[in-house]
Amino acid sequence: NAGVTQTPKFRVLKTGQSMTLLCAQDMNHEYMYWYRQDPGMGLRLIHYSVGEGTTAKGEVPDGYNVSRLKKQNFLLGLESAAPSQTSVYFCASRLLQTSTDTQYFGPGTRLTVL
């Protein structure tokens, strides 16, 4: 079991470039989430998905798009990167068996936008 994996681990972009971050989980979890973590700001939810083919906006969705075409994958896209999107991005997944199932997080992707 690899758990939750994120690709890539690091990336540097120029303003205006696009990229896709990939999150994969092998635990058959229903829920998946994308967060960003900025210094002193904790974890802020960007988008989430409650199942294959469904996505919803979180607290800070602007400038990002997501897709969940397969249950095990959750993609986060930046169409036109901005310096304000420099952050560490975490993906998480959660089983949907009980109301107290917790989230499992990936190791993070550190993104710098110049």
Next chain:
Amino acid sequence: DQQVKQNSPSLSVQEGRISILNCDYTNSMFDYFLWYKKYPAEGPTFLISISSIKDKNEDGRFTVFLNKSAKHLSLHIVPSQPGDSAVYFCAAVLYGGSYIPTFGRGTSLIVHP
């Protein structure tokens, strides 16, 4: 406006002593509370949780206390160890809807040998 607040950005403790990390929340509808631990360059990992029907939950050296009337919870680590040095996030969840935790900004704990 922050619904989950961790007012101490950092905490320094001597090895063997007690570490107390605090968390306050404003939404009385929160039903479930969690603590996550995060080491540098790693993702957060679940540490301990508590339901709103309880006031205490213990797991080894870690105990979480919940005071619903004060909308306050705390994480106690006894005894503290250098390996406990990490950032600790408090999170709160509303039952009944999509499972969307609201996270605090974290407290960085340093345990000195």
